[in-house]
Amino acid sequence: MKATGEALTYSALGPLPEELTVTPCPGRYYTWTGEDWLLNEAAQLEGRRQEVLAARDERLAVASARIAPLLDAVELGRATEAEQALLLAWRHYRVDLGRIEQQDGYPLAVEWPPSPEDAQADT
Known part of the structure; x- marks a missing residue:
């Protein structure tokens, strides 16, 4: 049609x-x-932008869920050194996710930052 x-x-x-x-x-x-x-290249670009932002928001939700209990442990003075380091890694990851729109080639080409879980799996 x-x-x-x-x-x-x-x-x-x-x-x-x-x-x-x-x-x-x-x-x-x-x-x-x-x-x-x-x-319609404008519609294609906007569609890709929406897809990337949805994927970013999913990753941000995971990062926030991982950060919350680690932050609780730090604020209560109960965090181990490993937990403190992991909290810092997750917070850096969350900042990096917030900056994907600044990448060259965005939204058609996005290089996702590795999550701390990805980094642990690689070691």
């Missing part, structure tokens, strides 16, 4: 209705020009 890009099966005899095309829509960011599908 030209208006939405939705795929339809049309089996009636006779000419194809004006609102349909035999050329399938190549993706969600394409619009029909009257002759062909055209990529």
Whole structure:
């Protein structure tokens, strides 16, 4: 369907209705020009930005959940040296996540900072 890009099966005899095309829509960011599908680059960029921000927010939620009990231990004077170091690592990670929008190539190319869990798995 030209208006939405939705795929339809049309089996009636006779000419194809004006609102349909035999050329399938190549993706969600394409619009029909009257002759062909055209990529809407602004919509694609905005869609990618929204995807990246959602992924960032998920990572921020994990980081905040890891930070909370470590911060409690520090504030109560019950944290070990390892817990204090881990708290610092998680807080650095959270700051790095907040700065992904400053990266060159954002939002099309994002280099995610490794989480402290990733760093521990690598050792």
